[in-house]
Amino acid sequence: MGKRITVICENTVGPSLPVLGEHGFAVFIERKSSNYLFDTGQGISILHNAKHLKKDITSIKGIALSHGHYDHTGGLQHVLKLKKKVKVYAHPDSFSKKYARLKINGKETERYIGTKHKKEYYEKRGAQFIFSSSFREIDKDIYLTGEVPRITDFEKGDTRLLVKKNKELVSDPLRDDQSLVLKTKQGLVVILGCAHSGLINTLNHIMNHLGDEKLDTVIGGTHLGFLKEDQLDSTISQLKRYDFKKIGASHCTGLKAAARLFQEFEDKFFFANVGTSIVLD
Numbered sequence: 001m002g003k004r005i006t007v008i009c010e011n012t013v014g015p016s017l018p019v020l021g022e023h024g025f026a027v028f029i030e031r032k033s034s035n036y037l038f039d040t041g042q043g044i045s046i047l048h049n050a051k052h053l054k055k056d057i058t059s060i061k062g063i064a065l066s067h068g069h070y071d072h073t074g075g076l077q078h079v080l081k082l083k084k085k086v087k088v089y090a091h092p093d094s095f096s097k098k099y100a101r102l103k104i105n106g107k108e109t110e111r112y113i114g115t116k117h118k119k120e121y122y123e124k125r126g127a128q129f130i131f132s133s134s135f136r137e138i139d140k141d142i143y144l145t146g147e148v149p150r151i152t153d154f155e156k157g158d159t160r161l162l163v164k165k166n167k168e169l170v171s172d173p174l175r176d177d178q179s180l181v182l183k184t185k186q187g188l189v190v191i192l193g194c195a196h197s198g199l200i201n202t203l204n205h206i207m208n209h210l211g212d213e214k215l216d217t218v219i220g221g222t223h224l225g226f227l228k229e230d231q232l233d234s235t236i237s238q239l240k241r242y243d244f245k246k247i248g249a250s251h252c253t254g255l256k257a258a259a260r261l262f263q264e265f266e267d268k269f270f271f272a273n274v275g276t277s278i279v280l281d
């Protein structure tokens, strides 16, 4: 079997599938040589969806985490029940104490949104963490961006996202945010977690490292649904500089930003929800 990526956790589900949606994201990556998991969703759906999408969790060689938010790391403890010993690639800040300032029932609330457990909990259950903040090739033709430099002037982070430092909640720089890149015959396939570093910063960083390759597909969460309209406008105009073939909106892209992306990119656009599968060369 050739390479294939399948969205295994996402907010919504594709047609005719007995799968579950949850606010979260995960992608199952199949290759001739080795399978990988990028993120693990919130934890409610990953094992159920893997079973119904016929993806063998025990076949994975490693897991890469996009960042430490609960909707990307919550399934890790469940995956470890099936895959007892596995390498987990992450940024050192993934276990920082992350919060969100949200309005719930009209009341401003600070809610914990970091990893469900401490690092040691997962290690006891077989996770072998390999931390790095650098751009790295974790296996042949699979790259992790590591920390993405914040260069563009229009990509502002989400000000509601916080981290606990010295008992105080301060703005979370989300340095742990990273994306995964597959080098394929048709070009680069970029899988975003939430793109908290900014979609354009992420693509620029990838092309700085793998600039000889052409960009084929961008898929995943863009966080554009939570950011201001002018950021979406600038992101779209910068995206047009890239000659990609497909863009798949997921998760924190939200309906409004997804609709804009569809309007701008038409046939290149698709929804990437649970069950969406892309065959790669």
Ligand SMILES: [Fe+2]
Residues within 6 Å of the ligand: 024, 025, 069, 071, 072, 193, 194, 221, 251, 252
């Ligand atoms: Fe997310």
Ligand SMILES: [Fe+2]
Residues within 6 Å of the ligand: 067, 069, 194, 196
């Ligand atoms: Fe996030």
